Amino acid sequence: MENGRSDALDEFRQGSVDAFEMLFRLHQRAVYGWILCIVRNPATAEELTVESFWRIYRAHARFQPEMGFEGWARRIATHAALDWLRTTRRETELRSEACGELAAPAKADSAMSAEIGAKIALAFERLPPKLRIAAVLAVVEEQPQKDVAAALGISVAAVKLRVFRALRLLRKDLESRGITP
Numbered sequence: 001m002e003n004g005r006s007d008a009l010d011e012f013r014q015g016s017v018d019a020f021e022m023l024f025r026l027h028q029r030a031v032y033g034w035i036l037c038i039v040r041n042p043a044t045a046e047e048l049t050v051e052s053f054w055r056i057y058r059a060h061a062r063f064q065p066e067m068g069f070e071g072w073a074r075r076i077a078t079h080a081a082l083d084w085l086r087t088t089r090r091e092t093e094l095r096s097e098a099c100g101e102l103a104a105p106a107k108a109d110s111a112m113s114a115e116i117g118a119k120i121a122l123a124f125e126r127l128p129p130k131l132r133i134a135a136v137l138a139v140v141e142e143q144p145q146k147d148v149a150a151a152l153g154i155s156v157a158a159v160k161l162r163v164f165r166a167l168r169l170l171r172k173d174l175e176s177r178g179i180t181p
Contacts, residue, residue, distance in 0.1 A: 013063045032149075037080040044084065071150050075152075126173060131163075135166035
């Protein structure tokens with residue numbers, strides 16, 4: 001890491017507003033994109049980005065510059081999104097321009113594809129938040145499991161277990177609705 005950026009991280013840890021503003025400008029887009037992949041709603045992602053940076057600023061004294069800012073910010077953003085998922089049971093759209101999309105069967109007609117897509121989205125919505133966030137990041141977004149583990153503050157083995165449980169629940173839910181995954 002170059003010396004100027006290292007100094008800025010140290011200054012941020014000491015509570016420098018200027019250093020925080022610089023880090024905000026550098027990482028705002030990445031944090032927003034990460035949150036958008038989790039919550040699937042641009043307006044909510046904007047609100048949670050602001051909330052995440054507020055949490056980041058309040059926690060500046062706990063920041064460890066040698067560990068890097070990006071992973072720390074991603075973890076705080078993930079927890080903000082998880083808090084939102086726990087308190088909000090709104091139906092969210094699973095597809096997003098900013099994130100990967102689930103592929104529809106090639107030969108299905110559009111009405112059937114829309115119905116299946118809606119059932120899949122609802123099945124994801126019914127998952128417990130901890131399982132949903134792991135499945136979305138690891139399966140839908142195809143994030144490396146070590147990145148998901150770091151963002152959630154859990155081990156890679158725990159990510160694998162949560163994804164396994166999420167997929168099992170999704171399969172059971174979809175089969176009960178007449179869709180064979």
